[in-house]
Amino acid sequence: MKKYVLKRVLISAVTVLVILLVLFLMLELMPGSPFNDEKLTEAQKIVINAKYGLDKPILVRFGNYIASMLSGDFGVSYTISKNTPITTLLESRLPISLRLGGQAILIGTLIGLILGIVAALKHNTIYDTITTVISVIGVSLPSYVFAMALIYFLGFQWKWFPLLYQMKSPVFSSIMPTISLCMFTIATVARFTRTEMLEVLGSDYMLLAESKGINSFHLIFRHALRNALIPIITVLAPLVVGLMTGSLVIEKLFSIPGIGSLLVSAIQSNDYNVVVALSFIYSVMYIGIMLVVDILYGVIDPRIRLAKGDEHE
Amino acid sequence: MKRTRQLASLFLAIVMLLSLTACGGTAAPGATASSESAASESASASASTEATEAAKADGPVLNVHFDVEVASMDPQIATDGTSFEVIAAVTEGLYSIDAAGASIPAMAESVVKSADGMSYTFTLRDAKWSDGTAVTANDFVFAWRRLVDPAVASEYAFIAEIAGLKNAVAVSKGEMKTDQLGVSATDDKTLVVTLDTPVPFFDSLMAFPSFLPVNEAFFTAAGDKFGTSPETVLSNGPFMLTAYEPAATTITLAKSPTYWDAAKVSLGGLQYQVIKDSQQTMLSYQNGDLDLAALSGEQVEQFQADPEFRNIMAGYLWYISPNQKVKGLENVNLRKALALSYDKSAIAKNILKDGSIVADFAVPTLLATGPDGKDYRETTGKYLSTDKTKALEYWKAAQTELGVAELKYTMIVEDTESAINVAQFIQAEVQATLPGVILEIQTMPKKNRVERMQAGEFELCLTRWGPDYADPMTYLDMWITGSPNNYGFWSNAEYDAIIADAKKGKLALDLAARWEALKKAETIVMDEAVILPVYQKGDAVMIKTGVEGVEFHSVGINRIFKNATKAK
Numbered sequence: 001m002k003k004y005v006l007k008r009v010l011i012s013a014v015t016v017l018v019i020l021l022v023l024f025l026m027l028e029l030m031p032g033s034p035f036n037d038e039k040l041t042e043a044q045k046i047v048i049n050a051k052y053g054l055d056k057p058i059l060v061r062f063g064n065y066i067a068s069m070l071s072g073d074f075g076v077s078y079t080i081s082k083n084t085p086i087t088t089l090l091e092s093r094l095p096i097s098l099r100l101g102g103q104a105i106l107i108g109t110l111i112g113l114i115l116g117i118v119a120a121l122k123h124n125t126i127y128d129t130i131t132t133v134i135s136v137i138g139v140s141l142p143s144y145v146f147a148m149a150l151i152y153f154l155g156f157q158w159k160w161f162p163l164l165y166q167m168k169s170p171v172f173s174s175i176m177p178t179i180s181l182c183m184f185t186i187a188t189v190a191r192f193t194r195t196e197m198l199e200v201l202g203s204d205y206m207l208l209a210e211s212k213g214i215n216s217f218h219l220i221f222r223h224a225l226r227n228a229l230i231p232i233i234t235v236l237a238p239l240v241v242g243l244m245t246g247s248l249v250i251e252k253l254f255s256i257p258g259i260g261s262l263l264v265s266a267i268q269s270n271d272y273n274v275v276v277a278l279s280f281i282y283s284v285m286y287i288g289i290m291l292v293v294d295i296l297y298g299v300i301d302p303r304i305r306l307a308k309g310d311e312h313e
Numbered sequence: 314m315k316r317t318r319q320l321a322s323l324f325l326a327i328v329m330l331l332s333l334t335a336c337g338g339t340a341a342p343g344a345t346a347s348s349e350s351a352a353s354e355s356a357s358a359s360a361s362t363e364a365t366e367a368a369k370a371d372g373p374v375l376n377v378h379f380d381v382e383v384a385s386m387d388p389q390i391a392t393d394g395t396s397f398e399v400i401a402a403v404t405e406g407l408y409s410i411d412a413a414g415a416s417i418p419a420m421a422e423s424v425v426k427s428a429d430g431m432s433y434t435f436t437l438r439d440a441k442w443s444d445g446t447a448v449t450a451n452d453f454v455f456a457w458r459r460l461v462d463p464a465v466a467s468e469y470a471f472i473a474e475i476a477g478l479k480n481a482v483a484v485s486k487g488e489m490k491t492d493q494l495g496v497s498a499t500d501d502k503t504l505v506v507t508l509d510t511p512v513p514f515f516d517s518l519m520a521f522p523s524f525l526p527v528n529e530a531f532f533t534a535a536g537d538k539f540g541t542s543p544e545t546v547l548s549n550g551p552f553m554l555t556a557y558e559p560a561a562t563t564i565t566l567a568k569s570p571t572y573w574d575a576a577k578v579s580l581g582g583l584q585y586q587v588i589k590d591s592q593q594t595m596l597s598y599q600n601g602d603l604d605l606a607a608l609s610g611e612q613v614e615q616f617q618a619d620p621e622f623r624n625i626m627a628g629y630l631w632y633i634s635p636n637q638k639v640k641g642l643e644n645v646n647l648r649k650a651l652a653l654s655y656d657k658s659a660i661a662k663n664i665l666k667d668g669s670i671v672a673d674f675a676v677p678t679l680l681a682t683g684p685d686g687k688d689y690r691e692t693t694g695k696y697l698s699t700d701k702t703k704a705l706e707y708w709k710a711a712q713t714e715l716g717v718a719e720l721k722y723t724m725i726v727e728d729t730e731s732a733i734n735v736a737q738f739i740q741a742e743v744q745a746t747l748p749g750v751i752l753e754i755q756t757m758p759k760k761n762r763v764e765r766m767q768a769g770e771f772e773l774c775l776t777r778w779g780p781d782y783a784d785p786m787t788y789l790d791m792w793i794t795g796s797p798n799n800y801g802f803w804s805n806a807e808y809d810a811i812i813a814d815a816k817k818g819k820l821a822l823d824l825a826a827r828w829e830a831l832k833k834a835e836t837i838v839m840d841e842a843v844i845l846p847v848y849q850k851g852d853a854v855m856i857k858t859g860v861e862g863v864e865f866h867s868v869g870i871n872r873i874f875k876n877a878t879k880a881k
Contacts, residue, residue: 038763038798043486044470051466081559082385084541089559156596163597164588167563255588257562265382270760
């Protein structure tokens with residue numbers, strides 16, 4: 001098991017380095033510098049590039065870049081918030097995005113699980129159909145379309161919720177964005193849970209357990225759900241990433257001061273440092289989640305460990 | 314028993330997974346991060362509640378929409394209209410701008426100008442910063458030296474050169490020390506400014522945010538944090554910051570009790586809300602969350618019948634720049650043929666629909682007021698108005714002179730929706746009006762378009778220019794020989810002479826004669842079709858009934874709220 005974990009961690013570390021390299025190369029390939037306003041004089045461009053170290057040779061800049069990125073120093077913003085260290089921008093924004101994402105994944109998974117279990121148990125009934133309809137809508141409708149519908153009806157027409165995120169009431173005003181974000185999670189988790197549960201419920205060992213007279217609660221939660229959950233944990237990782245990309249649009253729509261809206265602004269205003277820093281953070285999050293899932297998978301499913309030929313613990 | 318333990322560990326694993334995903338799996342301990350965020354949220358929440366409460370006691374709060382965040386609260390670093398607006402709401406310079414766009418004394422109580430227009434001695438009024446210290450002449454000296462200091466590397470250092478400040482160019486290049494800049498404080502109340510050349514629009518430039526004062530002691534104490542929070546921004550203007558953080562989506566300002574002219578400020582404060590989605594903006598406006606909101610182009614049709622709808626003239630002039638180093642485009646008849654061949658009023662009325670107007674000129678309307686007290690455009694003519702019959706005549710003449718029957722050009726255009734729509738319409742019009750002319754369109758991000766223009770690698774380019782100061786020179790200066798913004802490489806000795814004379818020669822002191830000379834310069838530019846004007850940009854806004862006195866400007870500070878009122 002230790003060997004397995006170590007290998008996973010190493011792979012993740014190498015991936016992070018490759019991402020750093022790719023980000024740097026992309027930055028180099030982008031046209032011009034952040035300072036090419038047509039009103040800047042040539043002399044002033046030289047002064048500004050010197051100030052931000054953009055005049056140094058590429059290898060020196062690459063060295064500085066790797067060193068500072070790994071130490072968590074992402075440099076300063078060029079255009080969105082001039083001369084502000086990006087870490088300062090992240091301090092207040094990252095927690096908001098993480099909270100929103102956390103809310104969405106928690107609620108989404110919970111509702112998805114319930115819907116999936118109900119649908120599987122009440123197979124081919126109206127409950128099953130309702131779950132399927134919700135799943136299809138949730139998977140096919142982009143989150144921003146759903147968000148706009150929520151804004152229009154719940155926010156504008158019926159005035160149940162504020163239209164925009166408010167710092168004064170961070171929980172209440174995040175209800176609509178959370179619902180919009182977790183629709184896809186609900187749909188995916190419900191779909192997977194239903195399929196997996198149906199498969200497990202129809203298996204021989206369930207028949208055996210049932211014939212041994214185990215009561216239905218234990219049957220479902222101990223025997224069926226546990227086995228059905230294993231594949232669901234793997235889809236949770238891509239779901240979390242889906243939430244991150246979804247949050248770009250949702251944060252912009254609800255004016256949420258998170259990192260998603262920051263990335264959108266940074267891309268629009270060519271704020272290279274911010275784009276690179278946020279891409280890096282998103283990548284590290286993704287790799288981190290994948291790593292955790294890989295390790296958990298090993299913990300939960302003994303077959304994985306056995307397949308890797310590791311010694312038994 | 315064993316099964317229970319396994320089940321328990323499974324659930325534990327799921328909970329861990331969920332909590333880890335909630336924290337994003339970053340190295341930062343989740344608990345600390347969220348408690349910090351809760352603390353900062355409650356802090357800012359309480360700050361804004363305080364602001365609202367303070368404002369309620371003092372007057373109504375105006376809710377204003379921004380479509381982009383404030384980039385900087387540092388007057389010498391900021392370069393965009395959004396930042397300028399908030400900075401100018403909390404800071405006042407030597408002059409401010411009145412509703413009509415004229416400069417009125419603000420921090421300056423009186424001024425003595427030398428006969429040669431090269432030196433100004435300002436006496437400052439008794440005014441206080443929001444921390445109670447007096448506004449002194451050194452606050453201006455400190456700020457202006459920062460503006461040109463190569464260590465600060467302000468993108469707006471060029472404006473010091475436009476203001477004619479002595480040694481501004483040499484200082485910003487690092488060839489001279491900042492204390493050699495033509496500004497000094499003889500005592501706390503006396504500011505002496507020396508110029509390289511007389512600048513007729515010097516007063517109005519002094520209201521421009523780059524020239525706003527900064528208190529040196531406060532700036533030094535704030536250090537790197539200067540301008541990043543209400544605690545690190547000092548105010549000597551009508552309002553003061555009560556809630557702000559870098560790239561904030563909400564900003565609140567409250568009426569400043571220490572402002573010298575506080576009696577005239579009727580608003581209790583301003584609440585800015587950044588909303589980037591245009592539909593969400595209008596829902597918020599209709600919901601009553603906003604008093605003032607900007608409309609996007611496609612929303613104009615929907616709202617223009619509304620009594621709260623208003624058109625505001627913006628300073629941007631959109632035009633086509635022909636590169637005269639490209640074969641054929643050096644021919645004036647061809648340039649004129651192109652300029653007259655497309656229906657400008659259709660572009661303004663049918664394509665843009667946002668209050669933009671036809672541009673038959675090189676200097677926009679409502680930009681500058683002359684010595685006669687009239688807008689520049691009121692006393693000038695129209696040039697290059699659409700005339701398809703004449704366009705065809707010019708094209709025939711060009712065909713003979715150039716000895717060609719067909720010509721093909723590529724026009725580069727930035728990839729915004731409105732620019733592409735306008736370009737495609739022009740393409741269709743030109744090709745229909747001038748048989749034998751083929752126009753192709755190449756779209757690219759604005760950055761690339763600017764780079765291509767700067768490198769001279771283009772044939773035709775649909776471009777725009779925004780004014781930096783309220784004088785026709787902000788446009789006319791572009792087309793002198795050797796100007797870095799003279800993208801078309803046009804050169805005319807007579808024109809160069811007029812501009813040089815208006816900038817540094819005898820005309821610089823004879824304002825009436827200078828004004829006439831500038832008109833003549835514009836006529837030359839238009840007669841030679843150096844640029845092919847298309848339209849002057851208009852903005853559409855919604856203002857709630859009961860809100861009065863918001864002053865809109867096309868140069869420098871776009872919106873001024875000092876005299877704004879809001880009915881209960």
